[in-house]
Amino acid sequence: MDKTYDPQQVEDRLxxxxxxxxxxxxxxxxxxxxxxxxxxxxxVTGQLH
Incomplete structure (x- = not known):
């Protein structure tokens, strides 16, 4: 497992x-x-609830 998450690597494919x-x-x-x-x-917090 990678130590950090690279959203570009995952999200583009998905x-x-x-x-x-x-x-x-x-x-x-x-x-x-x-x-x-x-x-x-x-x-304000970005949460729906």
Whole structure:
């Protein structure tokens, strides 16, 4: 295991894989009722809670 974490080394590979697999694409089903999820913006600490 590396002593330090290099996010660029890991995240570039994962991001490209996720793009190829379409993980960021939304699927529209005209037969289903649309919905939304409301979440609060992060507070000063950056935490949601």
């Amino acid at each position: 991001y490209n894989e996720w793009m190829e697999k379409g993980y960021f694409r939304a699927e529209v089903d005209e037969n289903k009722e649309p919905f939304t999820i409301v979440i609060p913006p992060p507070n």
